[in-house]
Amino acid sequence: MVLKHICAPENGEKITMGDDGKLNVPDQPIVTFIEGDGIGPDIWKATRAMLDAAVEKAYAGSRKISWMEVYAGEKAWNLYGQSDDAWLPKESLDAMTEYLVGLKGPLTTPIGGGMGSLNVAIRQVMDLYVCLRPVKHFTGVPSPVKRPEDVDMVIFRENTEDIYAGIEWPAGSDDVKKVIDFLQNEMGVSKIRFPESSGIGVKPVSQEGTARLVRAAIQYAIDNELKSVTLVHKGNIMKYTEGAFRNWGYEIAKNEFGAVEIDGGPWCKLPNGIVIKDAIADIALQQVLTRPTEFDVIATLNLNGDYLSDALAAQVGGIGIAPGANINYTSGHAIFEATHGTAPKYAGKDMVNPSSMTLSGEMMLRYLGWTEAADLVLKGINGAIAAKTVTYDFHRLMEGATKLSTSEFGDAVIAHMGDAEHTGDEVADQYDQLAERFKELFESGAEKSSEFAATAMEKARQQLTAAGAFSEEQGKNLKVFLERDFSQMAQTMRDGAKEKLNPSRVSVGALSSLYALLNAAGLALSSVAVRTQKALSCRSGEITSAGTLTCISCDHELHFKKTGRVPPCPKCHATEFRKSY
Ligand SMILES: NC(=O)C1=CN([C@@H]2O[C@H](COP(=O)(O)OP(=O)(O)OC[C@H]3O[C@@H](n4cnc5c(N)ncnc54)[C@H](OP(=O)(O)O)[C@@H]3O)[C@@H](O)[C@H]2O)C=CC1
Numbered sequence: 001m002v003l004k005h006i007c008a009p010e011n012g013e014k015i016t017m018g019d020d021g022k023l024n025v026p027d028q029p030i031v032t033f034i035e036g037d038g039i040g041p042d043i044w045k046a047t048r049a050m051l052d053a054a055v056e057k058a059y060a061g062s063r064k065i066s067w068m069e070v071y072a073g074e075k076a077w078n079l080y081g082q083s084d085d086a087w088l089p090k091e092s093l094d095a096m097t098e099y100l101v102g103l104k105g106p107l108t109t110p111i112g113g114g115m116g117s118l119n120v121a122i123r124q125v126m127d128l129y130v131c132l133r134p135v136k137h138f139t140g141v142p143s144p145v146k147r148p149e150d151v152d153m154v155i156f157r158e159n160t161e162d163i164y165a166g167i168e169w170p171a172g173s174d175d176v177k178k179v180i181d182f183l184q185n186e187m188g189v190s191k192i193r194f195p196e197s198s199g200i201g202v203k204p205v206s207q208e209g210t211a212r213l214v215r216a217a218i219q220y221a222i223d224n225e226l227k228s229v230t231l232v233h234k235g236n237i238m239k240y241t242e243g244a245f246r247n248w249g250y251e252i253a254k255n256e257f258g259a260v261e262i263d264g265g266p267w268c269k270l271p272n273g274i275v276i277k278d279a280i281a282d283i284a285l286q287q288v289l290t291r292p293t294e295f296d297v298i299a300t301l302n303l304n305g306d307y308l309s310d311a312l313a314a315q316v317g318g319i320g321i322a323p324g325a326n327i328n329y330t331s332g333h334a335i336f337e338a339t340h341g342t343a344p345k346y347a348g349k350d351m352v353n354p355s356s357m358t359l360s361g362e363m364m365l366r367y368l369g370w371t372e373a374a375d376l377v378l379k380g381i382n383g384a385i386a387a388k389t390v391t392y393d394f395h396r397l398m399e400g401a402t403k404l405s406t407s408e409f410g411d412a413v414i415a416h417m418g419d420a421e422h423t424g425d426e427v428a429d430q431y432d433q434l435a436e437r438f439k440e441l442f443e444s445g446a447e448k449s450s451e452f453a454a455t456a457m458e459k460a461r462q463q464l465t466a467a468g469a470f471s472e473e474q475g476k477n478l479k480v481f482l483e484r485d486f487s488q489m490a491q492t493m494r495d496g497a498k499e500k501l502n503p504s505r506v507s508v509g510a511l512s513s514l515y516a517l518l519n520a521a522g523l524a525l526s527s528v529a530v531r532t533q534k535a536l537s538c539r540s541g542e543i544t545s546a547g548t549l550t551c552i553s554c555d556h557e558l559h560f561k562k563t564g565r566v567p568p569c570p571k572c573h574a575t576e577f578r579k580s581y
């Protein structure tokens, strides 16, 4: 590809899509970015610093993003010669297509005339058919509703069709006269109230477009073990577009996912219990506010999705913390961007909340499989909000908060990435503390043997007991659990089953410490005593690190995302479990 203004970074490789439908992500992937108009440069600068810091902290230099700037909007217009096609240069579209994944700032769209939306153009040209917008409350964020924590939804907005397709003609133009003439004389339309002064827009909604959107939404609900998918439409009025969306949506659920109707339909249920239902858009807008717990995944058309995403964002603290992604799950192309626009009155003031773009970056890291870095971004944002160090939008609604600029907030988030982990359960926190101290002591010693590991673990217990972290007896119990998890994990890794360790869980608590230690020590710890299966099993009441516990009696699985206390089996009440990762 010959590039005029875009410079491919010297270091870095392309992300590609494999034949198996999975992304191949090198350790130094080239990721495109568009700064954007208005507040775009402010939030991009802070976001880049936060994402780079998270990646550096998570992977200590073994992974790094090679950012490549591509141009759109005002910056492109100035750079590419101030012509009509300079707003979104072809080479920018080509580069975003070639490099697959990007992060984008907001772009201005004039109202009531002028060029069409560049944002919509990127989605259409790259065929990014899903606009994915998760809406979730962060503890401590001010909200106008009583229970913002009840809002935990993901919007799947169709991104390439509907009235957003940009097929429209202005009132009085020759084109609109032709269209109205055709409608009246060829199609027998008599319902255009003021034909002489009407503008006309066209709303294409296809079966294929609906199917791929709804398919992605249902798959997401399955992958994330959610309870329902709601098709939101205005199909009572717009029967052959929005009504068809609803009908095609149900067909996909039945034909591709084995859904069966509940009580004669149209609601239906997948074999795993996920309910597929629908709601007319006006009442849906009320119900997401009054009964948010009844919505998990919302699959909807382009315009409805646009309205719903800003309205829902308000319930969890506003548009300053509303991330999003535009994705084609088949080709792998994905451009991540905030839900909000260019907020021109704040442009260049280093004032607005960058979280919307940073959380879009967090979604991007997760999309790349860089879960540990994504978790650190969340940890940093949670930490900054918990410390009440926030930007103006939250500050104006929070008691006793400190107001930070965009860049200062970014620095605060980076600082909080290093906070100690807390599980919320005191004993689980003590266990994580013991694991972390054990790791530190082991790493600081020159010797890397299993004997030294045993010494370091005992020393960690003694030090923390002396420091008052727990009692003598608690410390002894915790050490038994830690020894068990350590041996179990060493065995998993010794069996060459490192890949069985789900990386999304490895970054959490004791599991993270043990993983880092065993990963670094390698074969030196291969002689950690192999215990009997009995001694390696976990029992109800004990503490254990993140992982999967399988009931020895009925094979029911419990998925621990962080360190916690083992409960009795919720299915058969047995008390003994096998652990895996
Ligand atoms: N994907 C995209 O690129 C999008 C582009 N746009 C375009 O953006 C332009 C401006 O649109 P507009 O309707 O003003 O909507 P905006 O989303 O740009 O801004 C509206 C208001 O939302 C609040 N806000 C937005 N971003 C932030 C942030 N990061 N932190 C805190 N508060 C924030 C501000 O509210 P307050 O003043 O109350 O603090 C702001 O005045 C238009 O040209 C539009 O077409 C719009 C949406 C998406």
Ligand SMILES: O=C(O)CCC(=O)C(=O)O
Pocket: 107, 108, 109, 117, 118, 119, 120, 306, 339, 341
């Ligand atoms: O393209 C635009 O200017 C606005 C788009 C928008 O509001 C959105 O995609 O949410």
Ligand SMILES: [Mg+2]
Pocket: 306, 307, 310, 339
């Ligand atoms: Mg919008």
